[in-house]
Amino acid sequence: MTAHLLPGVRPYGEDATDVLISEGRLAAIGSDAAAQAPADAHRHDDLAGRVLLPGLVDIHTHLRQPGGESAETVYTGTRAAAVGGYTAVFAMANTTPAQDNAGVVEQVLRLGNQAGWVDVHPVGAVSEGLKGEHLSQMGAMAHSAARVRVFSDDGNCVSDPVLMRRALEYVKSFDGVIAQHSQDPRLTEGSQMHEGRVSAELGLAGWPAVAEESIIARDVLLAGHVGSRLHVCHLSTAGSVEIIRWAKARGINVTAEVTPHHLLLTDELARTYSPRYKVNPPLRTAADVEAVREALADGTIDVVGTDHAPHPRESKDCEWQAGAFGMTGLETALPIIIATMVEPGLMTWRDVARVLSETPARIGRLADQGRPLAVGEPANVTVVDPGVRQVVDPESQWTRSTNTPYVGMELPGQVLATFLHGRPTVLAGRPVERASQETEPKEQA
Amino acid sequence: MKHLLSAKDLSHDEAVMVLDTAEAMAATQRHAVKKLPTLRGKTVVNLFFEDSTRTRLSFEAAAKRLSADVINFSAKGSSVSKGETLKDTAQTIMAMGADAVVVRHSACGAAHLLAHAGWIDVPVLNAGDGTHQHPTQALLDAMTLRRWYAPGGPASGSARAADGAPAPQGRDLEGARVIIVGDVLHSRVARSNVDLLTTLGARVTLVAPPTLLPVGMDDWPCEVSYDFDAAIAAVEPDAVMMLRVQRERMSAAGGGFFPSPEEYSRGYGLGAVRRTAMPEHAIVMHPGPMNRGLEITADAADDPRSRVVEQVGNGVSVRMAALYLLLADEGNQL
Numbered sequence: 001m002t003a004h005l006l007p008g009v010r011p012y013g014e015d016a017t018d019v020l021i022s023e024g025r026l027a028a029i030g031s032d033a034a035a036q037a038p039a040d041a042h043r044h045d046d047l048a049g050r051v052l053l054p055g056l057v058d059i060h061t062h063l064r065q066p067g068g069e070s071a072e073t074v075y076t077g078t079r080a081a082a083v084g085g086y087t088a089v090f091a092m093a094n095t096t097p098a099q100d101n102a103g104v105v106e107q108v109l110r111l112g113n114q115a116g117w118v119d120v121h122p123v124g125a126v127s128e129g130l131k132g133e134h135l136s137q138m139g140a141m142a143h144s145a146a147r148v149r150v151f152s153d154d155g156n157c158v159s160d161p162v163l164m165r166r167a168l169e170y171v172k173s174f175d176g177v178i179a180q181h182s183q184d185p186r187l188t189e190g191s192q193m194h195e196g197r198v199s200a201e202l203g204l205a206g207w208p209a210v211a212e213e214s215i216i217a218r219d220v221l222l223a224g225h226v227g228s229r230l231h232v233c234h235l236s237t238a239g240s241v242e243i244i245r246w247a248k249a250r251g252i253n254v255t256a257e258v259t260p261h262h263l264l265l266t267d268e269l270a271r272t273y274s275p276r277y278k279v280n281p282p283l284r285t286a287a288d289v290e291a292v293r294e295a296l297a298d299g300t301i302d303v304v305g306t307d308h309a310p311h312p313r314e315s316k317d318c319e320w321q322a323g324a325f326g327m328t329g330l331e332t333a334l335p336i337i338i339a340t341m342v343e344p345g346l347m348t349w350r351d352v353a354r355v356l357s358e359t360p361a362r363i364g365r366l367a368d369q370g371r372p373l374a375v376g377e378p379a380n381v382t383v384v385d386p387g388v389r390q391v392v393d394p395e396s397q398w399t400r401s402t403n404t405p406y407v408g409m410e411l412p413g414q415v416l417a418t419f420l421h422g423r424p425t426v427l428a429g430r431p432v433e434r435a436s437q438e439t440e441p442k443e444q445a
Numbered sequence: 446m447k448h449l450l451s452a453k454d455l456s457h458d459e460a461v462m463v464l465d466t467a468e469a470m471a472a473t474q475r476h477a478v479k480k481l482p483t484l485r486g487k488t489v490v491n492l493f494f495e496d497s498t499r500t501r502l503s504f505e506a507a508a509k510r511l512s513a514d515v516i517n518f519s520a521k522g523s524s525v526s527k528g529e530t531l532k533d534t535a536q537t538i539m540a541m542g543a544d545a546v547v548v549r550h551s552a553c554g555a556a557h558l559l560a561h562a563g564w565i566d567v568p569v570l571n572a573g574d575g576t577h578q579h580p581t582q583a584l585l586d587a588m589t590l591r592r593w594y595a596p597g598g599p600a601s602g603s604a605r606a607a608d609g610a611p612a613p614q615g616r617d618l619e620g621a622r623v624i625i626v627g628d629v630l631h632s633r634v635a636r637s638n639v640d641l642l643t644t645l646g647a648r649v650t651l652v653a654p655p656t657l658l659p660v661g662m663d664d665w666p667c668e669v670s671y672d673f674d675a676a677i678a679a680v681e682p683d684a685v686m687m688l689r690v691q692r693e694r695m696s697a698a699g700g701g702f703f704p705s706p707e708e709y710s711r712g713y714g715l716g717a718v719r720r721t722a723m724p725e726h727a728i729v730m731h732p733g734p735m736n737r738g739l740e741i742t743a744d745a746a747d748d749p750r751s752r753v754v755e756q757v758g759n760g761v762s763v764r765m766a767a768l769y770l771l772l773a774d775e776g777n778q779l
Contacts, residue, residue, distance in 0.1 A: 192553075200661035203553045203576035203636060208660065272561075273554030318530050319552035321575070 001422055003027070003041035005034060008048035009383060011373040013349030016049060021379040024422035029375055046428065047383045047417055053353050055087025055118075055380035055418065057369050058330065059179070059257055059360040060154070060233060060305030063089070063120070065111060066104070067096025072310040072400045074108060077330070078117035080308075080399035082425040084330040085382035085415040086118050088361065088369040093125040094155040100125035100136035102144035109146040116434060117425050119380075121364060124148040126167045126178060130156050135166060142174040149365040152179035154233055155280075157215055159185050164219060168228035177229040177255075177363060180219050182240070183281065187211035192321060194267040194282040202270060204320065207282045209237040216240050220247035220254050231363055232256040234307050236281040238291035245300045255363050257305040258292045260329055260336035261405055265289075269405070275316045275323025276405050279309070296355060297346040303360045306333045310401030327405045331397050335411035338386055343412060368421075379422040388414040398431060446779040448560045448569045449767050452580040452641035459779060460587070460644055461617055466766035467588050467759070468611040474510070474762065483773050484513035490543040491517045492534070493572070494550040499733065499757070500572050500582075504547045507764035513772075516541060531555060532564050539565045545772050546570070553577035568771040570764075576631045581767055582732055583637035585760040587618065587645060589752050590684050592759075593728050594621045619646030622680050626652040626673060626713055627688030627740055628702075630659050634732045635688060639667050652676045654712065656702040673713055677722050685723060686730040687715050690740050706739055716742040728752045 003022040010016050011029070018033035019026060020041070028036045058081060064072040074091070081089050091108055093099035099108060105122035112120025124141040128134045130153045141148040151171060158164045158180060167178050188211045193199050195206025216232055220243060223230035232244065235256045244256045261279060266286050269277040277283060295301040309326025316323050337356065341347040347355075361370025368378040391410050394402035418426035425432055446454060455463070473481055489508040493501050501517065508515045518538060531550070538546060546565065548556045549572040556571035556578075573579040591612040596619065623642055629635040629651050642649050649667040651658065658669060670676040677685075690709065703709045715729065729741075729751040737743050746753065770779040 196661040197664060198661070200659035200665070201636070203574075203578070203631075203633060205576075206660055273557045274562075314530065317532060319550065319555045319558055321552040322531075 003038050004419065004422070004424065005037045005041045005043045006047050006052065006383065007034065007043065007045055009050055009052040011052045012353060013051045019052060021419060021422050024379055026373065026375055026377050026379050026381070029373070044417065050383045050385045050416055051349055052373060053085070053349065053382050053384065054357040054370055054373060055382050055420065056085045056334065056356045057360040057364070057366065058086050058089040058306050058308070058333070059150070059231070059303055059363060061089040061091055061308045061330065062094070062310065062326070063091045063108070064310060065095065066107065070312045074111035074120060075115040076398065076400040077308070077310070078112060078115050078120060079431050080330045080397065082117040082418050082420070083398045083415060083429070083431055084332070085334050085384060085418055086330065087380040087382070087418060087420050088119040088121060088366060090121045090123050090150055090364055092154045093123045093152055094130055098125045098130050099123065100128050100130070102137065102140040102146070105141050105146040105148055106144050116420075117431070118420060119369065121150070121366065122146045122148060123154070123179065124151045126151045126153045126158050127163060132156060132158055132160055132163060135163070135170060138170055138176070139174070142176060149174070149176050150179050150231070150363070151176055152181065152233065154179065154181045157181050157183040157185060159215070161218060161222065165222050165226060168223055168230065169226045172228050175365060177231050179231040179233050180215070181233050182212045182215035182219065182235070184211040184215050187214070193270045193278070194284050196267065196285060198267045198270055204270065209239055209284070212237055212281055213239040213243060216243050220244070220252050223254055224250065224252040228253065230254045234259050234262065234281055234305065235292065235301060236262045236284050236288060238288050241291050241295040241300055244295070248300065255302040255359070256300070257303045258296055258301045259305060259307045260333045261327055262292055263289065263296070263340045264336055265405060270320070273320045275318060275320050276327075276403060276407070278320060278323045278325055279327050280325035293340060293346060296341065297351070302355065303363065304333060304337060304355050305360070306330050308399070310399055311403050313402055316403045326403065328397070328399050328401055328403055330399060332392060332404060332406050332411060334384060334415060335413040338413040339411055342386070379419050381419050382415055383417040384413055384415050386413045388412070390414060447771070449580055449771060449779060450556050450560055450569065450571045451578040452583040452637040453578075455580070455641065455644060457617065457644050460584070460641060461615060463584055463763070463766050463770065463779070464588050464591060464612070465614045466770060467584070467762040468614070470765040470769070471611060471759070471762040479510050480512055481510060482512050483769055484508065484511040487544040487772055488514045488516060488542055489545045489547060489768065490538045490541070491515060492538060492546050492548045493517070493519045494548075494555070495573070497549055497573065500549060503757070503760040504572060504764050506761050507768055510761070511765055511768055513768070516543070531558065532562070535559055535564045539567070543567055545768065547572050549573045551575055570767055570771065573633055575633065577633050577636065579633040579637050580641070581760065581763050582634050583641040584763040584767070585756055586638055586686065586730060586732070587641055588759045588763055589730060589756050590621060590623065590642070590728070591616055591618060593752065594618060594683050596620055617645040618642060621647040621684070622650070622682045623647050623684045623686060624650045624652055624676055624680055624682045625686045625688065626715070628657045628690055629653045629688070630657045631691060632688050638686065639665055643667065650676050650680050650682075652713065654703055654709070673719065674722065677719060681724050682727050683724070684728045684730055685715060687741050689732065689734065690736055692736070710739055714740050714742065715745045717744045720745045720748060730756060733757070
């Protein structure tokens, strides 16, 4: 395997130093790294002065395959992830068929390995067919080659409290975690956007914050009662933040995630009636955005998950009510975090590594991702230039779908390079194809 | 303004101008020959994705009386359920040479999308989009009210128009008191009227059970009451506008918004007793079609001060005005 020398990069945005990647590991960090580099090592002088981070880990990705290949495949989704700086993603279970048994999760794992852009960790469904009625084959998935540790019916809420309790209890036997999509289904029947001032004016059926908050409140109490791990997906309201804060203070084992779009965008965008801004949970108010930013900065919210949800063009090129819920996010997550958290001074680069890499890896029990930038650690790293500003153009992204909400916006930061187990998957901001890789041409849906 | 999408888009002066133009149009309709040459050679497409015979006929009559050619396109349900998108349909219609599109759709924002998505490039008139807006309904309501409203009240000596006579040019609704009663939550009529009537200076009070009022309306420029009788006593309205109760929302089982039709009617229906409690001069309005016996009794609907039929007639005049102002070479003032 070719060794790579990264001269003058800045680990966690701090002092510049040389980093040697060899045999899939961080072989040397410091002034002696160059001296230790083999003669045929590849020098990356273009990365000098740029920020070196642990490879990003997305706890919440929709790769759509099997079943939704018109929107995304494992190949195109993970390629987009690599371009976004990721080295591992958790692939959500709401595929067709659902990832509710060992066969399907092993299929997704295999597709991920074949693509080779990032490590793919399938999420298992909590219930058979995501129907919320019977537990899925959790044990079989946990003990399969995919070693599933994260279980979620995401897209649906596990609304039955008894089923939720059983799921929380059952995953304890293999140290799993239930990642809940918190949405009371009855309180959100027909809902189209956040319920509030804008929905009242537009006449679009409202999605009350309490529909999320009431499920989170119930679930933290259940998790505390049975002593299990709960992860709250895509938390979006100020009230939800307060519940998580309360639960953590009581010692309940709960983690929470926020999406990049809930850190930046508000329900005012619904005034455009463009389904580009239609997402589940919906974009909330400016006060909610402020609350989730503060909570991410102070650690109440543990991680940023993209909820990358690609859709084919026809699912968004229509009236709001007919449009699909969801936004892409893998390629823009880091720029959004830079814009909303780093540039305003709410977070340091070490914090970025914590919320985008270390903690998501820990929640998902990954051994070789989200590790510190230290000698001997796996060489899953990303290099970002925070000084670059780019206008988002969906046509030049690498995901198969074009439903980014940031189209036309100028965002800071560009991932210049990503290394997966010591091998570059991205250089100069572009994916690096391997000769042995199963290729798939970029298609625009 | 290139389109008419929302009553909120109209400034005070624009709204008065539309109403004045509507009166001018109404005057032409008293002639033996009702047809004007104004839009000769223009093609207006009525793009109705949702059933509405009354509104479609009203727009069709308005366009034809201005000598426009009219293409009617009706599609039940949403465009997506037909397998064709709104975009495809719009572009098909454009290919037929439309000069304006009148759109009715069950989806909020459909008219906005047609106007701004870049799919078509002609004026769009919103003929009702979901529970959002129905600006020409608000304009015809304002026209009706303006004809009957005497500034300062009946004791002030201000002139009230004779039956069917035009309102004075330039008049707004400053000081008028209007109560709108019923299913505000799902009503594009209520939203449009709150916007337009308050722009024209009226004081609007919404009356409904809390289940039929939207969350987030705190900053709407109107008052809200849950008590119809108390509102009549406090407001002393110049007009009471009843909203249609949609029968599919009446079930008490599985998400009903009130316990029973009888309870709704007792609390929020307009009958003889409440009609008597209203000021003598106050008019009764309803966008139709009426549920007689539910939100309004036959007595109240057929009361001499009921303006329901006049509203329908004014609808044609208002739509003629809107088409003229958006489409006519000498119009083009919106």
